Amino acid sequence: xxxxxxDLGTSLARRGIxxxxxxxxxxxxxxxxxxxxxxxxxxxxxVSKTKKPVLVWMQFQDCTGCSESMLRSSHPDVxxxxxxxxxxEYHEVIMAGAGSHANAVLDRVVKDxxxxxxxxxxxxxxxxxxxxxxxxxxxxxxxxxxRVCRNAAATIAVGACAFDGGLVRSHPNPTGALxxxxxxxxxxxxxxxxxxxxxxNTAAVLVHYxxxxxxxxLDQYNRPLFAYGRVIHDQCERRAHYDxxxxxTEWGDEGHRKGWCLYKMGCKGPEATFNCPVVQWxxxxxxxxRAGHGCIGCASPRFWDHxxxxxxxxxxxPGFGVETSAGEIGLGMTGAxxxxxxxxxxxxxxxxxxxxxxxxxxxxxxx
Amino acid sequence: xxxxxxxxxxxxxGHLRIEAxxxxxxxxxxxxxxxxxxxxxxxxxxxxxxxxxxxxxRICGVCTMVHALASVRAVENALGIDVPENARxxxxxxxxxxxxQDHVVHFYHLHALDWxxxxxxxKADPAKTSSIAQSISDYEKSSTTYFRGIQQRVKGVVDSxxxxxxxxxxxxxxxxxxxxxxxxxxxxHYLEALAFQKxxxxxxxxxxxxxxHPQTFLVGGMTTAMDPNEPFAVINPEVITRLRELxxxxxxxxxxxxxxxxxxxxxxxxxxxxxxxxxxxxxxxGDYSSTNEKDPASFLFPRGIVMGRDLTKVEPVxxxxxxxxxxxxxxxxxxxxENGKHPSQGETSPKYTGxxxxxxxxxxxxxxxxxxxxxxxxxxxxVGPLARLVVGYAAGQPEIKAAIDGVLKKLNAPxxxxxxxxxxxxARAIESQIxxxxxxxxVDQLDSNLAHGKVTIFNPVHWNxxxxxxxxxxxxxxxxxxxxxxxxxxxxxxxxxxYQAVVPTTWNAGPRDPMGQRGAYEAALLNTPVxxxxxxxxxxxxxxxxxxxxxxxVHVIDGNGRKYTLPRVV
Numbered sequence: 001x002x003x004x005x006x007d008l009g010t011s012l013a014r015r016g017i018x019x020x021x022x023x024x025x026x027x028x029x030x031x032x033x034x035x036x037x038x039x040x041x042x043x044x045x046x047v048s049k050t051k052k053p054v055l056v057w058m059q060f061q062d063c064t065g066c067s068e069s070m071l072r073s074s075h076p077d078v079x080x081x082x083x084x085x086x087x088x089e090y091h092e093v094i095m096a097g098a099g100s101h102a103n104a105v106l107d108r109v110v111k112d113x114x115x116x117x118x119x120x121x122x123x124x125x126x127x128x129x130x131x132x133x134x135x136x137x138x139x140x141x142x143x144x145x146x147r148v149c150r151n152a153a154a155t156i157a158v159g160a161c162a163f164d165g166g167l168v169r170s171h172p173n174p175t176g177a178l179x180x181x182x183x184x185x186x187x188x189x190x191x192x193x194x195x196x197x198x199x200x201n202t203a204a205v206l207v208h209y210x211x212x213x214x215x216x217x218l219d220q221y222n223r224p225l226f227a228y229g230r231v232i233h234d235q236c237e238r239r240a241h242y243d244x245x246x247x248x249t250e251w252g253d254e255g256h257r258k259g260w261c262l263y264k265m266g267c268k269g270p271e272a273t274f275n276c277p278v279v280q281w282x283x284x285x286x287x288x289x290r291a292g293h294g295c296i297g298c299a300s301p302r303f304w305d306h307x308x309x310x311x312x313x314x315x316x317x318p319g320f321g322v323e324t325s326a327g328e329i330g331l332g333m334t335g336a337x338x339x340x341x342x343x344x345x346x347x348x349x350x351x352x353x354x355x356x357x358x359x360x361x362x363x364x365x366x367x
Numbered sequence: 368x369x370x371x372x373x374x375x376x377x378x379x380x381g382h383l384r385i386e387a388x389x390x391x392x393x394x395x396x397x398x399x400x401x402x403x404x405x406x407x408x409x410x411x412x413x414x415x416x417x418x419x420x421x422x423x424x425r426i427c428g429v430c431t432m433v434h435a436l437a438s439v440r441a442v443e444n445a446l447g448i449d450v451p452e453n454a455r456x457x458x459x460x461x462x463x464x465x466x467x468q469d470h471v472v473h474f475y476h477l478h479a480l481d482w483x484x485x486x487x488x489x490k491a492d493p494a495k496t497s498s499i500a501q502s503i504s505d506y507e508k509s510s511t512t513y514f515r516g517i518q519q520r521v522k523g524v525v526d527s528x529x530x531x532x533x534x535x536x537x538x539x540x541x542x543x544x545x546x547x548x549x550x551x552x553x554x555x556h557y558l559e560a561l562a563f564q565k566x567x568x569x570x571x572x573x574x575x576x577x578x579x580h581p582q583t584f585l586v587g588g589m590t591t592a593m594d595p596n597e598p599f600a601v602i603n604p605e606v607i608t609r610l611r612e613l614x615x616x617x618x619x620x621x622x623x624x625x626x627x628x629x630x631x632x633x634x635x636x637x638x639x640x641x642x643x644x645x646x647x648x649x650x651x652x653g654d655y656s657s658t659n660e661k662d663p664a665s666f667l668f669p670r671g672i673v674m675g676r677d678l679t680k681v682e683p684v685x686x687x688x689x690x691x692x693x694x695x696x697x698x699x700x701x702x703x704x705e706n707g708k709h710p711s712q713g714e715t716s717p718k719y720t721g722x723x724x725x726x727x728x729x730x731x732x733x734x735x736x737x738x739x740x741x742x743x744x745x746x747x748x749x750v751g752p753l754a755r756l757v758v759g760y761a762a763g764q765p766e767i768k769a770a771i772d773g774v775l776k777k778l779n780a781p782x783x784x785x786x787x788x789x790x791x792x793x794a795r796a797i798e799s800q801i802x803x804x805x806x807x808x809x810v811d812q813l814d815s816n817l818a819h820g821k822v823t824i825f826n827p828v829h830w831n832x833x834x835x836x837x838x839x840x841x842x843x844x845x846x847x848x849x850x851x852x853x854x855x856x857x858x859x860x861x862x863x864x865x866y867q868a869v870v871p872t873t874w875n876a877g878p879r880d881p882m883g884q885r886g887a888y889e890a891a892l893l894n895t896p897v898x899x900x901x902x903x904x905x906x907x908x909x910x911x912x913x914x915x916x917x918x919x920x921v922h923v924i925d926g927n928g929r930k931y932t933l934p935r936v937v
Contacts, residue, residue: 052529061405063918064380065428065579071472072565072578079561083520087529092377093429096480097535098907099373105535126404132697132719133737134403136382137374140724167410167425174406174717196428196579251585252825256592259599281577285569291576291583292590292601296421310418 028075029207033216033226046211052084053210054117056109057091058148060141061134061168061177062123066159067093069196073203074283081203085210086118092136103137110151118209119152120202121145124161124168125183128176145184154215155180155189156205158197160298163221166195170304181222190215191222193274195298200279201227221301227279232269232295235277238262256292266311267294274299370728371900374402376910378477380429381917383876385888385906386731389897394906397885397892398731399876401738401917404697404717411866416442416858417586417830419866423854424580426868427919431579432465432571433847434854434868434919440660440843441854442586446835450660451823453816454588457574457602459655460610460809461581462845463802464570467617469848470752470799471567471625473914475560478792481908482632483545483553486538489525491551493518499548503631506623508559517555537902545635553632556624563620570613573606588825595817607814614806621796621803629796630777633789640780643788643909645891646747649673649754650874652684652853654846655805667766667805668798668846671758672743676786678761685744686842689853689869692740695733695878697721705881707742710855710867711840715739737921740877740886741869749887750850750874751913753785753794770797788891791912832861847871849916872920875913888913 026043030036059067071078071094082088089095090106097105109117123141126133131140149155157180160166164179181189192202205224208216216224233239241247242261249255249264263270272295280287289295297307374384382403388396411422420438427434436458443450450458493514500509524530537543545553568578574591575581583590594600633640653663653670663670671681690707693700699718700706708714720734729735741748748754759767760782774797775782784790816822829835835858842855850871857865875887885893888910895905 052527054529059382061403063425063428065425065431068428068431068579071476071561072568074565077562078565079558083524083531086531087527088531089529089534091532092375093380094476095377095532095535096485097537098375098377099903101535101537101902102375102377124405129719131724132721133405133717134382135724135726136402138372138724138726143725167407167422168405170410172409174409175404177405195425250825250827251588251590251830252592252823252827256590257594257597257600257822259592259597280572282565282569282572285572286576287572288576288582290601291572291574291581292592293576293582293585296582304422308418309415310421311415 025076026207029204033204033208039211043207043211046207052087054109054113055086055088055120056106056117056148057088057120057122058144059092060121060123060125060145060162061175062159062161064093064122065196066122066162067091070158070199070202072282073199075200076203081206085206099137106148110148114151115153117152118154118156118206119148120156120158121149121162121180122158124165124177124179126168126175126177127183133175142183145180149180149184149187149189153188154209155184155187156192156202157181157189158192158202160193160195160303163191163193163223164301167304170302188215189222190218190224193221193223193228193299193301194276195303198227198276198279198281201275223299227275228273228299230273230275232272232274232277235275236269236289237277238289262289262292262294264313265294266309266313268297268300268307268310268314269295270314272297272300272303272307371897371903371906372728373903373906376907376915378480378907378911379915379917380427380919381915381921383910383915383917384729385892385910386729387892387897387903387906389900392896392898394892394895394897397889398729398735399738399878399886399888400729400736401876401921403917404737404921405918406717408866408868411863413862415832415861416445416856416863419856419863420584420586421582423866423868426870427916428579430465430469430847430849430916430919432461432575432581433845433852435581435584436462437843437845437847437852437854437868438856439584439586440845441841441856442843442858443841444843445839445841445856445858446586446829448587448826448829450588451826453593453813453821453824454826455656455660456809456812456816457589457591457824458584460806460813461571461574461583463655463806463809464567464614464617466802466848467621467799467806468564468568470795471560471620472564473795473848474625474629474792475557477914478911479553479557480536481904481911482543482636483550483557484538484540484543485521485533485536485550485554486525487543487545487547488551488554489518489522489547491518491547493551496548496551496555499631500552504623504627506627508555514551514555517558518551521554537904540902540904541898542904545632549631549635553628556628559624560620563616563624567613567617567620570610573609573613574601585825587827587830591824593813593817593822593824595820595822602813602817604814604817607810607817610810610813611807614803614810617806618803621799626796626800629793630774633793634778636789639789639908640784640787642895643791643891643912644786645749645887646885647674647676647786648743648746648748649757650684650743650748650750650851651755651758652844652846652851653758654844667801668755669759669762669764671762672748673757673761674746676783678757678782681758681762688744690742690745691869692742692880694740694881696736696739697734698739710853710869711842711857713855713865713867736878738873738877738917740880741874742880745882747880747884747886747890748874750871751791751794752798752848752850753791754850755846756794756798757785766801770801788909788912795914835861849914849919850874868919870916870919872913872916876915876917876920888915
């Protein structure tokens with residue numbers, strides 16, 4: 001079984017994928033990461049590496065929606081990620097083995113690949129009742145997260161729950177749930193916030209990691225700037241209607257049928273950041289506002305408590321319908337993020353980040 | 368001998384643990400335990416019932432949207448809101464495509480590796496695989512070159528020594544007995560199905576912005592505004608064309624890949640037509656109305672109960688006969704842990720009394736699961752695709768009867784083979800085929816309504832909370848891919864006082880009740896042979912045949928009616 005290792009170039013060639021196509025694919029990834037073409041050669045050579053980096057995917061207090069979202073990845077498609085780009089060795093929802101055989105895989109990776117493997121975490125980590133609210137193989141999520149994340153090269157927290165506890169942590173947080181960076185403080189972590197995470201962004205982070213052996217630049221919540229640096233409202237396809245004062249005022253009304261602005265129906269786009277309007281979902285098919293529903297701000301910190309009630313209009317937005325106000329709203333609501341992007345500029349976004357000294361904490365509002 | 372433990376049970380949604388007692392190579396007793404709890408119903412208290420669906424939807428991201436639908440139905444039922452015809456159709460389309468996509472993913476990605484030996488596929492002759500493929504289906508990807516390419520790809524992964532997801536499989540287990548050529552066929556279709564599931568489910572993005580967790584439901588209708596003349600309407604003639612293409616693709620995959628594969632693999636595992644029987648009582652709430660959601664006679668899948676595998680009799684469903692027990696679950700009841708409670712009167716407080724993690728075994732004679740134990744009229748029931756088809760067959764629903772009789776004829780088998788591990792797999796495939804035809808009909812209806820200017824998608828009558836009564840209670844049912852799902856809601860003033868979901872996997876996977884009656888999983892595992900206790904493949908086969916969804920199954924309500932004030936947004 002342990003024959004000479006095959007590289008991606010060879011395995012792609014076997015499937016009739018030329019180097020030209022590989023280069024095109026890497027080029028697409030660079031565009032997603034807002035990286036200049038001069039990184040192309042490095043990216044191509046990185047994804048063609050001989051030994052594939054090992055990845056394990058942990059599921060704690062989750063709904064498996066973030067795993068499902070990863071299965072919807074189109075560029076690269078999920079089979080390429082799982083079989084060719086990485087060695088995806090532990091992921092309960094799709095792995096072949098169960099029980100002791102599954103646990104043995106995890107033990108082996110943590111021991112043999114110590115400091116080298118990537119771990120993706122999906123779901124919150126309950127800290128109450130000695131960890132009894134989530135156990136796998138008899139071990140608590142707390143214990144597993146500490147062991148698996150602490151020994152990894154980096155932790156990718158996907159979805160709102162792994163980011164900051166998400167829905168599970170929302171009031172009254174019955175299980176003492178936390179996100180990964182609070183449950184396992186001091187680790188190297190990137191937060192792919194969202195409910196679920198967008199697989200296009202996560203795939204881009206994986207490619208970035210393969211290329212630079214590091215994470216992309218992060219904001220104060222440890223979210224990558226390339227995906228979480230811009231206000232939704234500023235990228236929204238319905239923005240012109242907002243500026244012109246054309247609003248949906250009742251579901252199914254003329255404005256709703258014509259695709260007008262959903263601000264009055266409770267849309268949180270003006271105070272949320274995410275590249276959702278640009279990257280969209282399911283192979284660039286659509287996104288929630290195009291489907292006629294307001295944004296719920298799912299990539300924002302503690303969004304369940306802070307963005308709800310979801311159908312209530314954002315209060316005190318100054319002078320809506322006036323062209324100049326929208327930028328101010330965004331700046332006011334998410335000031336730190338915007339300031340960060342402006343200050344550091346594009347150069348900072350494309351360079352691998354250094355880890356902030358302290359784990360990011362929620363500062364905007366308290367539940 | 369010592370108890371056998373399978374934890375984690377992989378290739379399912381959520382955290383499931385099976386403990387089993389083996390005697391003479393067979394299972395003599397089994398315990399099913401959910402090992403994760405979040406408390407979403409508790410979190411829902413005090414919130415706006417109009418947005419409950421957004422929260423409840425996150426109960427599960429595999430069967431995404433099913434809880435959204437049950438939730439809006441519960442609130443609509445409480446407030447007395449009828450939804451417009453177009454909203455009913457769009458909901459059917461979203462839920463129906465979820466069912467088809469979910470069943471395909473279950474068969475290929477969650478279940479197939481219990482029957483298909485990936486390592487054996489390397490020994491296959493691709494030319495022989497090609498001729499098998501062409502003998503069972505018109506699917507165009509069937510050439511020798513195609514299968515050789517798949518084989519090379521698998522070989523590349525194996526040769527690299529980095530087997531990825533396949534590293535931990537039970538390859539070479541004696542219970543695998545497909546020929547290498549059929550294994551190769553199945554591996555090829557595993558990869559095809561990976562591509563299919565993400566392509567087809569774009570239908571949720573078209574109608575709901577994204578999948579998982581489409582964002583398109585409303586209490587009173589849907590956000591999919593319709594207009595025949597507006598380019599930015601969510602549903603317009605261009606979108607209809609897109610829906611048609613997506614549905615056409617699904618129909619092709621189900622007819623040409625999924626169904627032929629099931630029919631090719633099942634006869635090679637005949638012994639599993641008599642293993643994994645379960646409790647033999649079947650419950651279906653019924654769903655997918657062609658005219659009016661309030662009229663069960665209009666349902667594609669009928670509402671009813673079949674007891675004791677008796678296909679001659681269908682009993683009506685009485686909602687008041689549903690109770691939940693916690694005698695073996697980590698909760699406490701104020702009136703004593705031995706008494707069941709109706710969901711509308713339900714009460715729960717989590718109280719963990721199990722071993723402190725890390726632990727080796729659960730205390731199966733006491734409390735051992737985060738799942739509760741639902742009973743109908745005191746009896747354990749199986750829910751899911753098999754239950755839907757058994758009820759539909761017994762009720763004489765012509766489409767269901769014809770589909771089942773057709774498959775039984777091909778397998779040359781009596782209806783009793785349905786009550787088995789393979790019966791559940793067959794039922795899932797059959798209902799996918801029935802559903803995929805119906806999707807076409809719904810797109811036609813939307814198209815026709817659009818052409819006739821019938822564009823109402825929302826009923827505004829009770830959107831404004833000022834129009835609500837001081838208090839209101841209701842329930843909403845849905846036949847989700849995994850079975851009968853019910854949400855119960857109690858609204859006081861403008862907010863939720865109490866909320867509860869009784870979920871398919873809770874019916875099937877719950878621990879035993881105070882009378883000691885086993886649920887469907889525990890009953891189905893009895894007498895299952897286990898050839899190699901270190902590699903309990905047979906346990907996975909039967910448990911996976913139910914398509915477990917544990918995140919759904921674990922839930923809690925709070926009996927204290929605790930309320931709190933929501934934090935203000937800014």
